[in-house]
Amino acid sequence: MSDGTIRTGQRIEAALASLAMRLFGALSRRQASAVGGWIARRIGPRLGITRRARRNLVRALPELDRAAQDRVMLEMWDNLGRVVGEFPHLKTMDAFTPGAAIQATGLEHVDAAIARGKPVMFYSGHFGNWEVAALAAALYGLRLAAIYRAANNPLVDRMMIDLRRDLGADPIPKGAQGARKILGAIKAGRSLCMLVDQKMNDGIAVPFFGRDAMTASALADLALRYDCTVLPARVERLPGSRFQVTVFPAHDLPASGDRAADVLTLMTAVNQMLEGWIRARPGHWFWLHRRWPD
Numbered sequence: 090m091s092d093g094t095i096r097t098g099q100r101i102e103a104a105l106a107s108l109a110m111r112l113f114g115a116l117s118r119r120q121a122s123a124v125g126g127w128i129a130r131r132i133g134p135r136l137g138i139t140r141r142a143r144r145n146l147v148r149a150l151p152e153l154d155r156a157a158q159d160r161v162m163l164e165m166w167d168n169l170g171r172v173v174g175e176f177p178h179l180k181t182m183d184a185f186t187p188g189a190a191i192q193a194t195g196l197e198h199v200d201a202a203i204a205r206g207k208p209v210m211f212y213s214g215h216f217g218n219w220e221v222a223a224l225a226a227a228l229y230g231l232r233l234a235a236i237y238r239a240a241n242n243p244l245v246d247r248m249m250i251d252l253r254r255d256l257g258a259d260p261i262p263k264g265a266q267g268a269r270k271i272l273g274a275i276k277a278g279r280s281l282c283m284l285v286d287q288k289m290n291d292g293i294a295v296p297f298f299g300r301d302a303m304t305a306s307a308l309a310d311l312a313l314r315y316d317c318t319v320l321p322a323r324v325e326r327l328p329g330s331r332f333q334v335t336v337f338p339a340h341d342l343p344a345s346g347d348r349a350a351d352v353l354t355l356m357t358a359v360n361q362m363l364e365g366w367i368r369a370r371p372g373h374w375f376w377l378h379r380r381w382p383d
Contacts, residue, residue, distance in 0.1 A: 095243060103244035110248070114177035118190070121174035122330035129170025130163055139166075142376035149298035150371060164372025168326060172218050175330060179220055180255045184228040191225050192327075195336030199229065202318035202339060208275045210317045211336075212308055214286035214363045215375035217324035218332060220256070223282040225334045226322075227257030234259045234274035236267065236283040236307075258282065263305070271307075275315055282322075283308060286363055288380050293353060297360045302381050309355040312342060319355070321362045326373060337362070 113121040133139060139162060146158055153161065184191035202209045209231070213222040223235045235258035240246040253260040261267040261274065274281065289305035297304070312319050321337040340358055343351040367374045 099242045099244060102242050103248070106245050106248060109173065110177045113174045116174075118175060118178035118181070119330045121178060122171040123174070125170035125172070125174025126167040127170070129166040129173075133166030133169065134162055138377055141379070145376045145378075145380060146371065148300070148381065150368070153371075161371045161376075165374065165376055168217070168373055169375070171326070171330070172220070175218055176220070176252065178330075179224055179252070182221070182224065182228075184225055190330070191221060191228070191332050191334060193225060193229075193334040193336065195338075196229070198320055198336045198338055199226075199231075202320060203231075205318055208278075208311075208315050208317040209280040210308060210312055210319050211280065211282040211322045212285045212319065212359060213282070213322045213324060214284055214366070215378070216286075216363075216366055216370075216373050217326045219284055219324060220253075221324045221332045221334065222322045223253070223258045224256045225324075226280060226282055231280045232278065233257065234261050234271070234279045234281050236261050236263055236271065236281060238263050238284075238287065263307075271311070275311070275317075281311070281317075285359055286375075286380070287378055293356065295353065295356045295360050297380065298364055300381050302360070304356050304360060306352050306356055308359065309352040312340075312355065313348065313351055316342070319359075321359075323366050325370065 113125065116124065142165065143158060143162060146153065146161055182190040185193055199209070211222060211226055213219055223233060227233050235253055237249070237253070237260055239262045240249060250260045259274065259279065261270045271281070285305060285308055287305070288303050290303055292303045292305045294301040295304040308319065311317060319340040319342070323335045323337070325333045325335070327333055340355060343354040345351055
């Protein structure tokens with residue numbers, strides 16, 4: 090979409106987003122996180138979209154009673170508000186030293202992946218502050234390409250691209266326009282980081298919380314084609330706008346000889362990993378996605 094076809098509403102939305110980033114940027118990271126969470130807790134539960142989130146939660150975790158559902162919904166909105174408040178402060182976060190904003194465990198799996206000499210693919214989900222996963226990888230010294238879903242508003246998308254570049258990651262949009270860039274990044278020796286928990290209409294049906302969910306297969310397709318090391322990376326929120334990044338052992342790559350079956354096997358393992366994280370801390374996840382067919 091060219092600047093000439095950008096709608097007035099999109100310009101207003103982008104202006105408000107820019108203003109919010111400046112206002113949150115004028116606060117300390119902890120203050121911005123707290124204010125963002127406070128605003129979201131008061132506005133989010135009143136929005137109609139919360140009904141979709143609650144439906145998703147009820148279907149995925151039917152054992153939760155109404156009070157537990159309410160707590161998860163409030164925690165989800167608090168986390169989302171904090172993510173927004175923290176955006177302008179991401180580039181100032183430090184990592185891996187005592188008292189740093191980002192702590193990490195499982196870095197031995199990253200070292201082993203690097204030593205293996207094959208392309209490294211990190212994946213995570215919209216869990217905690219998901220932007221921290223790519224940031225942590227860049228701060229660890231990896232040359233990184235972050236695969237992302239382009240925002241519907243092209244002006245906001247440009248803001249996000251600039252932010253991710255400031256964090257040390259080369260942003261590559263999902264879809265056909267990014268496919269060549271992804272292959273180029275792999276051949277150039279860059280590591281890849283992607284979020285894999287959104288619905289993909291042209292993906293494959295993979296079990297997620299006991300129901301088939303249309304899931305992008307790009308991670309498995311690339312991993313099997315280029316013999317990549319696939320590392321799960323979970324970001325958990327800690328008090329005081331701090332984060333715990335946990336890198337889990339690499340997935341075994343299936344090699345049955347049936348590529349479609351191997352893709353399904355690997356993506357099933359990926360969804361099982363994500364499901365385990367969400368079951369443990371459901372308020373950390375972005376329940377607003379249209380993850381399952383209605």
